[in-house]
Amino acid sequence: MELDKMLCEENATLLGVLYTINTNTKGTAFIVDQSKILLGVVTDGDVRRALLSGKQLDTKVSEVLQNHYVIGSLGDSYETLLSKTNSKIKILPIVDENKRVVDFFEYRTDITTPVSSPYLKGNELKYVTDAVLSTWISSTGKYIDQFEQEFATFSECDYGVAVSNGTVALHLALATLGIGEGDEVIIPDLTFAATINAVLHANATPVIVDVEKDSWCIDPLEIKKAITKNTKAIIPVHIYGQPCEMDSIMELANQHNLFVVEDCAEAHGATYKGRKVGSFGHIGCFSFFANKIITTGEGGMCVTNDAKQNLKLRQLRDHGMSKEKRYWHEEVGFNYRMTNLQAAIGVAQMEKVNEILDERMSIGSMYSSGLNGMNGFEMQKKLQDREKVVWLYSALIKDNKRDEVLKELKEQGYDARPFFYSLSEMEIYQDYAFSNKNSLEISSEGINLPTYVGISDDVIQNVSKHLERFIDK
Template identity: 60%
Template sequence: MNIPISIPDLSGKEFDYLLDAFSSTWISSRGKYIDAFEREFAVFCECNSGIAVSNGTAALHLALVALGIGEGDEVVVPDMTFAATINAVLHARAIPVIVDIEKDSWCIDPREIEKAITPKTKAIIPVHLFGQPCDMAAIMNIANRYNLYVIEDCAQAHGARYNGKKVGSFGNIGCFSFFGNKVITTGEGGMCVTNDSHLDGRLRLLRDHGMSRTKKYWHECIGYNYRMTNLQAAIGLAQLERVESILKKRSKIESDYRDYFAGNQSIEFQRNDINLTEKITWLVCILVDLKKRDFIIEKLKGYGIDIRPFFYSLSSMPIYNQYKFSSRNSEEVSQRGINFPTNYMVTESILSDIGKLLSVN
């Protein structure tokens, strides 16, 4: 048995579009698929502009630089997130400030954000962790009162909503990842979305070496090569055409897990009933007894079932600990968390196997 944590769904027009892009010879960072993917993804996110980039980390770094955040500036980030969030801040030469998460949502705690604000604070990066939207009403209220930028990290939350509005459309810039295990994929890739026309221009300038869009080889600023290829965008556009279907399939997989393990008091699923939020299923997430977590993971891996621990809390790692402001809830969630395989191979038989293995101490 070999059940991976995630499998990209490439059953649509991905190969057709990829072959078309290849045959056109527009295989680098220009072409019709780049334009179409940017346009259609912005529509999906209910934003005015989409700027395709090479990966999700590049999207975060580009957003920080476009907003003028740099040396000496503080940026508030959650303790529970993939390291790309904090690394992007450090790449921008800014100072990350790590704050705790809410116990229920596992997302950044607005109360801790406000406590951590100093005269040097310039931005907040709320991470919609595992498809769960952050409390964007509270976060935007704080940002408005303290005149702070908001960069949404939506790498795991394509299509999630808060109070009926898509994540990525609340802050100054929303950042997405299209890595192979994400809801939709381009293999590697990312996207910045924004409703600000000035930021749209700034992001595009910085993405392409800082080169003028009207005067070839004239560089207006020091930029980066953060471009997506037309080949990647071809795959992304085909994925995007089926994103609602993909989201429904992932949601059904999570429902199957919930139904199968209903009544199992040793498992605590990610909350899906938090007020005003409409989470999506990225990976099926549970909490188990801290003392049993690692044993469960190794046991299921031994049977070819790829279940994974949650991310380490940022503050638990020596290279980031100096930036910690608060971390109580994140430490517990990190140490108890498990991601189940979330793909079409998870059948009733596989659920039964997982259930049997979990029931054996």
């Protein structure tokens, strides 16, 4: 417990106080009796001044305690606590009515807890070193084949084509399917800009439709309304780890002869009716950016069950060059290749992918059990047939309080993120908007909380506590 590290018993020596301060790294110790009743607050500066005035390291701390110190009371609002801090007092004990220390308040402007952090504690370094020693550091090498095969198997697809990031995975998929000028591609309003940028870079026309209120994913009813004779494809985005309603989407696609490119950048391992996302459409696209469920630093993958698409993806990824005749180009292609170094990290990540997913799930459960049922807080829904994964823990903060909550967390040293803006809100994409009502609301209320393997229970509890205190206000 972080609080325990702040406490120092009244009969401690100055040396003992220094030990406490050294452990908590906060420059302050709260001096308490055996019942944790507060007797005083001592800073590293107080100890220094005491030593300079002739006290010894074995002097009892009780001899240097001063009467003047600042405390917070249980039930004080954030603003009250904040008003008690200044340039010198950045940390204060919070006491109950018996003056027992029950918590502490710390004013911090630095972000110490990131929203996300990659888990690289397996064989990542070993395999990257191996790749370096092998001298195969560009886009040929054993790790690329291995990563492609393992990730395709994980995604329940026959083929995997590794690329340099998730955005080009989407672009490559559209190019492979022949989507271009004059073609309309239906995408959700609530997504990262990469989804729409890929469509625009393919010279096709995006059609932005609204998302379902419950799942935050593209709404099949809105897709249906937006289909025209020019529609060529749908890009369902499994947003924030939540799978889209794939049966309805595939049914519409089949009825209207449309391609489906799944954007699975945030949903590795999520399932719909027991089947992995990425395996429903013609091509599934993943991102391995450092904040994603598994990472290769930068990186992405297209997965497919179609042997022909697999070959075309590979050819276009590699300048459109013939696989039989070197330097003979049959298509105007790209250089979208992944390096063996990135794939080496990917292979190490695949060794732990299920462990990572389980760990993220239990982080999600811990947040949910602390926050569930709180007024003004709506956690991401678990829907029938859809087994979501936890990418970043995502929730809605109602009553226009989202931005204040973000500010509060930031001030407490916790990085949290708002949801993506609705694409249709941004001037450069506005002309492509078809419908956006739910998306606008969700986007203005959504928050992502710190989520990464290795996050401590204390952080989750503290973040929840700050949220609770603030939302209940």
